[in-house]
Amino acid sequence: MSDIQIVKTQDTTANPGPLGLTGFALATLTLGFHNAGIFPSSLTVVAMAIFVGGLAQLLAGMMEWKKGNTFGMVAFTGFGVFWLSFAWIQIHPFFMTAGLESVGLYLALWGLFGLCLLLGTLKMKSKSMVVIFALLVLTFFVTAFDHMAFPLGAVPGICALLLGLSALYKAMADVLNEQGYNIPT
Numbered sequence: 001m002s003d004i005q006i007v008k009t010q011d012t013t014a015n016p017g018p019l020g021l022t023g024f025a026l027a028t029l030t031l032g033f034h035n036a037g038i039f040p041s042s043l044t045v046v047a048m049a050i051f052v053g054g055l056a057q058l059l060a061g062m063m064e065w066k067k068g069n070t071f072g073m074v075a076f077t078g079f080g081v082f083w084l085s086f087a088w089i090q091i092h093p094f095f096m097t098a099g100l101e102s103v104g105l106y107l108a109l110w111g112l113f114g115l116c117l118l119l120g121t122l123k124m125k126s127k128s129m130v131v132i133f134a135l136l137v138l139t140f141f142v143t144a145f146d147h148m149a150f151p152l153g154a155v156p157g158i159c160a161l162l163l164g165l166s167a168l169y170k171a172m173a174d175v176l177n178e179q180g181y182n183i184p185t
Helices: 017-035 042-067 070-091 100-121 127-148 155-177
Strands: none
Touching: 017 042, 017 070, 017 127, 017 155, 042 070, 070 100, 100 127, 127 155
């Protein structure tokens, strides 16, 4: 008989959630400031969409995959590609001729994706995730309606600002709680 020894290893890699949420939060806040009419530069929105919203969330999604977190992988990877495709829509010349209705449909479909993920948050311990995804769904549908029906002024931007702030709160609470704080999430 041979002596077989089973060794269990502990996952000591960092939690990728705060990185993904921070990328999402900062890109969403930048877009929110733009959509609310507070900050006019769309170049900044595109840069944040590509590198912060897109790239940071794609990386976080792959790290969540490595950790075996299907929800985190789907959410971060999904919204990472959202930000990349959003940036493409903003910079591609076809956007100018495509019409706002097609962008509205695009946003509504992402709202539907967010609604499906919202259901997954209802069983999580973190109630801030429910708030984030509820605001995400609201923001997508309000912004889609703004593109499809009639302009809603600053309302989509205000929704995005609330969403971005809630995601940033959760991200920073997770980071600070690992340092010994006890911030409710």
